[in-house]
Amino acid sequence: MNKTIKKLTVIGLGGVGGYFGFKLAQRYSNSEELNVSFVARGETYTTVKEKGLTLLSPEHENPIAHPAAIYQQLTDIPTPEVLLICVKEYDLEKVCLELKDKVNAHTVMLPLMNGVDIYERIRKVITNGIVLPACVYVASHIKEKGIVEHKGNAGKIVLGNDPQNPAYDAQELVDLMKSAGIDIQYKTDAFPDIWTKFFFIASFGLVSARYSRSIGQIIETPELQQRASLIMEEIKAIAIKKNIQIPAEIIANTFQKAATFPYATPTSLQLDVQAGKEYTELELFAGAIMDYGKSLGLPVLESTRIYEEIKAGLIR
Numbered sequence: 001m002n003k004t005i006k007k008l009t010v011i012g013l014g015g016v017g018g019y020f021g022f023k024l025a026q027r028y029s030n031s032e033e034l035n036v037s038f039v040a041r042g043e044t045y046t047t048v049k050e051k052g053l054t055l056l057s058p059e060h061e062n063p064i065a066h067p068a069a070i071y072q073q074l075t076d077i078p079t080p081e082v083l084l085i086c087v088k089e090y091d092l093e094k095v096c097l098e099l100k101d102k103v104n105a106h107t108v109m110l111p112l113m114n115g116v117d118i119y120e121r122i123r124k125v126i127t128n129g130i131v132l133p134a135c136v137y138v139a140s141h142i143k144e145k146g147i148v149e150h151k152g153n154a155g156k157i158v159l160g161n162d163p164q165n166p167a168y169d170a171q172e173l174v175d176l177m178k179s180a181g182i183d184i185q186y187k188t189d190a191f192p193d194i195w196t197k198f199f200f201i202a203s204f205g206l207v208s209a210r211y212s213r214s215i216g217q218i219i220e221t222p223e224l225q226q227r228a229s230l231i232m233e234e235i236k237a238i239a240i241k242k243n244i245q246i247p248a249e250i251i252a253n254t255f256q257k258a259a260t261f262p263y264a265t266p267t268s269l270q271l272d273v274q275a276g277k278e279y280t281e282l283e284l285f286a287g288a289i290m291d292y293g294k295s296l297g298l299p300v301l302e303s304t305r306i307y308e309e310i311k312a313g314l315i316r
């Protein structure tokens with residue numbers, strides 16, 4: 001295969017972008033093979049420009065990585081080839097609006113985010129280029145701006161073909177990422193995996209945020225386990241009505257998957273809600289379930305109840 005990818009830019013250096021961006025920047029540092037650049041704002045930009053990006057992870061002895069370049073504004077990046085979009089859902093639309101005029105027919109966008117409708121959200125704004133639907137597992141968070149902490153299992157990405165450009169083969173990108181030590185799986189259709197992740201993150205995310213409890217604490221508390229289970233039943237009814245290929249035992253499988261996380265792992269929604277952030281991904285999880293419930297005529301009482309409780313500030 002001819003090598004065509006020469007540049008890759010990571011947008012957002014938080015838990016996800018900081019983890020995967022670090023691996024790519026360290027692997028391709030001073031390399032002719034791939035130019036890895038970052039886009040970060042405010043204090044993150046200043047810190048990473050001066051000291052490099054720090055990743056505290058048992059996977060890396062050397063905790064510092066330097067990108068080939070770092071930009072403060074999306075408008076500053078040269079013609080993009082591959083963009084890893086690693087922002088929270090509430091920043092996605094703004095990022096897409098800023099990227100819109102930069103993207104050409106060959107630009108590849110890989111959103112590393114939670115949520116089942118990220119592809120549609122991007123496509124609403126950016127109609128050209130290639131968008132690879134994906135889901136991601138990693139327990140990492142911002143310790144301080146420019147310093148990301150990773151605990152537990154190695155991060156993992158599943159990505160699939162762009163439904164709008166099914167002939168685009170992402171293998172070259174996959175190989176570049178694998179060579180940086182990233183666990184990445186390429187499938188024709190990533191949507192069953194994206195929904196599978198949604199079962200886990202929407203249910204555990206909402207319950208962990210509502211009660212300020214870790215994944216392990218939810219599993220060991222029957223009342224919280226029950227709430228997560230009821231939310232998953234609602235997602236299951238939606239997935240079935242939307243003809244998403246998910247296994248019949250999805251709920252049991254999700255509890256099994258959850259048990260593989262270290263006991264004290266918080267979810268990213270929990271961390272944002274606990275920190276009293278003005279914006280959170282509540283809409284991406286409960287909001288999406290409620291919207292699907294409405295449009296498909298399905299009851300989503302438990303998701304609605306927990307959404308309202310979190311909105312009302314009941315988080316203990």
Ligand SMILES: NC(=O)C1=CN([C@@H]2O[C@H](COP(=O)(O)OP(=O)(O)OC[C@H]3O[C@@H](n4cnc5c(N)ncnc54)[C@H](OP(=O)(O)O)[C@@H]3O)[C@@H](O)[C@H]2O)C=CC1
Pocket residue numbers: 011012013014015016017018039040041042044074086087088089091095112113114115136137138139140141142268281
């Ligand atoms: N953290 C985790 O363990 C996991 C998270 N996810 C999902 O991945 C996605 C990303 O989450 P996560 O990495 O945790 O989020 P974080 O909040 O940790 O990081 C997002 C980063 O994006 C930056 N950002 C936002 N807009 C811009 C912009 N225009 N230019 C430059 N930087 C920008 C933010 O900057 P600033 O700091 O200045 O706000 C922040 O540093 C979410 O959808 C999340 O649900 C999925 C799996 C695991």
Ligand SMILES: CC(C)(CO)C(=O)C(=O)O
Pocket residue numbers: 114136137138139140201266267268269
């Ligand atoms: C639970 C976890 C860390 C698993 O990847 C996650 O996806 C999140 O918090 O958003």
